[in-house]
Amino acid sequence: MTQGNGQHPVPPTRLTFGEKFRLQTWLLGVIAFGIVLYMLIAAKFVLISLAIAIILFSLTSDAINSIARVRIGPIRISNGVASLVAVLLIASALLTLSGLVLAQINMVVSTTLSYTDQAQRAIAQAFAWMGADVEEAVLSSIRTIEVTGYIRTAAGQAGNILSGVVLVILFMGFLFAERIWFSTKLRNLMGDPEQAELVGKIMGSIVRSVNYYLLVKAFVSGITGLLVYGLMTLFGLELAAAMGILTFVLNFIPNLGSIIATVVVGLVAYVQVADLATALVIFAASGAIQFTVGNVIDPMLMGRTLRLSSFGIIISLAFWGLVWGVVGMFLAVPIMVGVMIVCSHIPALRPVAVLLSREGLPIVTLPATGTPAVQTDLDRRSRKPAA
8 A cells, every 4th residue: 555655654663672661661660659659648657757766776776786795793784685775765865855845845835926926026127128108018917927826736736746756666666676686587588698798788887877977967966056055045035945956956957957047046036136236146146156067067077978969968858858848858868878878789770879979979888897988089999900
C-alpha cells in the first residue's frame, strides 16, 4: 500500500526491549517514590519518634559498651544492666527536658498575651515616619488579626511533646533490648561474614559522623544560647531564658536557624523596650554572637568531618521540612549524612554522594579502622601503585 505520492508509508517506531525496560523501571521508581512519600507524611509522628530514638540510641551505645567493660571488684557490669540504667537515665532526662520546655512555653504564652497590645503599638510605631494616618491604618489592620487564638492553638499543639517523648522512650527501650543480638542478626542476614563486616563498618561510620556532628552542634548551640541569655539579661528584658532555649534549639537547623533566632530576639526586644535604637543594638549584638560562633568556633570544631554541600543542605531542609515540618528540618542533616555515606559505598549511587559533598569528596570508611574520613586527592594519589 502506497501513499498518494507513490512512497511507502513509514512504519510506526517501536521501542526496543531495553528501552521498554528502562521506561518501566523509571515509571515504577516514580510510583514507589510517591508511595514512600505518602507513607512518610501519613506516619510522620511515629517515624519522627523512631528517628529521634535511633539518634539517641546511637549517641549512647558507645558509652554503654564502655560501662559494660567496667569491673567493680570481681563483679562485671552486664550489657543488660548497663542498657537498663541507660534507658532509665535517658527517660528521666527526656521527661525533665519536656517538662522544662512546656513550662517555658506556658511562660511565653502568658507573657505574650500580656504584651499583645504593646506589641501591636510597637509594630505600628515603626511606620510612624510615613505619617500618622499610615500608623493608624497599620494599627487597625494588626488588631484585626486574632493573635491570641493563634497563640493558644500553638500552645495546645505543644502538648504533643509529651506524647512524642513517651513514644521515643518506648522505641529506645526496644532498641536497647535488641542491641546485644544486632551483630548476630547482621551476619545471618548478610550470609557472608566479610559483607556483614563491611555493612557494620558503614553503619559505624554513619553513627560516628552523626554523633560528632550532634555533639559539636550541641556544644556550639549551648554557647550561643548562653550568650543570648546573657545579652537579654544585661538589658533587663523578660523571656531571657526562653530566648536562650529557642536560640539553642534553632541553631540545630543549619543556615536558617541562626537567622530566625536573631530576628526573633530582635522582635522580642523591640516589643519590650519600644525603642527602635535599643532594639537594633540588641539585634546587632545577637547577630554578632551568631556570626562569631557560627563562623569561628563551629568550623574550628567541625573541621573536615562532614563537608556537606550547602546547596544540598538547603534542599534537604526544604524536603524534610515539607514532609515532617520543623522537626524534619532538625533531622535533615543527620539523614543527609547517612545517605551520603551509604551512597559513597555503592558504585551506582556514588554520583549522589559526590553531589551531596561540598567539594565532591564524600565521606568514606577506612578499611582498617572503620572510622569516617574525607577522601582527598592526596589520598587517591597515595593509593595508586608506584610506576
